[in-house]
Amino acid sequence: MDYATLLQLLDTTLRLATPLLFACLAGLYSERAGIFDIGLEGKMLMAAMASASVAFLTGSVWVGMFAGMAASLVLAGIHGVASITFRGNQLISGVALNFVASGITVLIAQRLFGQGGRTPPLAGDARFEAITLPLAEELRGVPVLGPLYAEVISGHPLLVYVALLMVPLTWWVLYRTRFGLRLRAVGENPAAVDTAGISVVGLRFAAVAITGILCGLAGAYMATALQAGFGREMTAGRGYIALAALIFAKWRPVAALWACLLFGFFQALALRPDVVEAVVQVKVPVPFLDALPYVLTVLVLAGFVGKAIPPRAGGEPYVKER
């Protein structure tokens, strides 16, 4: 494999890792606050449909993006009401919302556009276009680093950079701010937060709302940047992969970046069977490559990557004790 091919592979990795990264960080906020969210998938799907539809109808990708975030927030709100206000089972609520999203997205798209549950292809201002970073062309001539900058780092839609910036931002919020301290505390021991005179419910709703916004960005990126429109089940289990990455990363933001890049890399490999064949010298069936990220997900979820200790109060509704 030559350097140019490697760069192409890394470029694809970054593009494919972006929705995982948004969703993974989304899950991080929620789960750090003690609300398990298996419904990342549904929120992404909902956001993908909403953003593609609105972007097509208005011709503006920005309006589409905000519509996606709003749609995802609605699902997040339902999850919050079910699991925080009514202390329901968080897994069941999440699974139910995934089912709802899976059905209702196709229904709405079909009703709006009558194209078999798809949105019409997006073009022009209805899509996020690639951005060329400053000096990308000028530096292309620099050995090794120049092409890396021009090919891999530069030339992505805006949301890729937003996702990458979310990593240090999340780290800073989590470990350097009052909100972060309280968020981590409420996921570990809500009684400590409650007796300190802070609202457990308020904190958890804030976390769930952030999850909604980030899932919205993940979905909007899928439909208006990675691809040009919404298609049935287009998230293809990325919400679950993001959850696996979150566990892999042990609920830490910087580790989440590496975990998502790893999963993204496997997804990128599936698109380049020729490269895999050249490297391992064996013809690997494409379906096997397609399955790799999911196999890795199963392995991670089965606990093959060492002990991952979830936030202690995760999944438990908070009931004030006597």
Place this chain on the structure above:
Amino acid sequence: MADPRYAIELKGISKSFGPVQANRDIHIAVPRGTIHGIIGENGAGKSTLMSILYGFYRADSGEIFINGKPTAIPDSQSAIRAGIGMVFQHFKLVQNFTVLENVVLGAEEGALLAGSLSRARRVLGELSREYELDVDPDAVIEDLSVGHQQRVEILKALYRQADILILDEPTGVLTPAEADHLFRILKGLRDQGKTIILITHKLREIMETTDNVSVMRRGTMVGTVRTAETSPEELAELMVGRKVLLEVEKAPALPGKVVLKIEDLRVRDEHGVERLKGINLEIRAGEILGIAGVAGNGQSELLEALGGIARATGRITMNGVELPLSGKGADGRARRAAGIAHVPEDRQALGLIMDFTAWENVAFGYHDAPEYQKNALFMDNDALRADTERKMATFDVRPPIPTLAAKNFSGGNQQKIVVAREIERNPDLLLVGQPTRGVDIGAIEFIHKQIVALRDQGKAILLVSVELDEIRSLSDRIAVMFDGQIMGLRDPETTDERELGLMMAGMTGKGEAA
């Protein structure tokens, strides 16, 4: 008009949960700069009253005055603002946070943490110098001992500038030395003008530390007295509403033949650390052998090895028959068949299934007893319920309802259910761990009487307790455990607390280290 000399004055506080009246027309006045004890049996309404004061519940009626000013406390934030700090029985700490982070949580100064943390570090340094409250600010809570965790809770309250500190059963989890340290801290705080409310059911602590004491019984305030002018007997009578015997009445033991002989018993925990390091003991018919020691020195492992729960090596002989210590036959059922009954230390984890009813719990371990079988296929649940009702009557379990879930009984009544189940099987040897932990004073008296009665029938009893008073008053012989070994045997008549305390700390009573 309220009197400003009082840090806290409650007037006519009432609170009910559904049909249960937890507090009824409570009046109490706590003078500033004193340690004020509140005692009462479990369920007397102490914790509810304090939760009202800390804003966890709102009283149905009544008024709260803080320093003479009428104050509404709708939530914990208002309580903190009014200068009230609370140290709960179960600590409210974030286990994987540092001491500093726990202290700052909820009392941050701005949206960013750095400033708050460095201020907290400075204040903590000052507080620890002032009050013997030394804790490493960068230590993670889960690495700290229980005693240190409690200090963090006190520091949290002081950091929030609490003038009034409420402690709910603070010594339940502490060693005697840690408890003494705590009381020194509390007296230091009082001397600096803080007001302290100490909730406990331990009369000795009340007598040693408080200035005044209020007694609660069944949701009402029975009375407030000056500690110097009362006695443990009077307080116990006020708590229970009748005369209570604090000393166990028992005739001298008439020890018979050896029932259980333990030779070189060793237990390793899951990390491979040896927790029992060669125990040799004999327990005779008609005697109570008490095991004294600070919690965690191998007493639990001893009970579990004998009860068939933990694997062990060595040799145990019951009535001349050797019992296997690992593999087949080393389980609770085989031990019961051999005549060993076990009242485990942690009744909620090992003694009962909390969501199951009393009669189901009475069946555990004895569910295959012939009298509970209808035929080869079915159990005779009616017989079981009738039997449970009988046992509940004998052991005065309240309420005597066999169909009530175990979790709905008070701690003392849960313990009575376990004790009834085990003693009524008429075992040759009763293993009993912490028989009165979390049990109120009336039930303690009853359980002690039952244990002595079993001894007087010529049964052998192995009693493990971290309450030295309990060991001293019940035992016919005392063995002291330290670090998985028996430090020595003493006669309760001739030994004293000081000698036992030294042995519990690893000295052999004659002054030399083990």
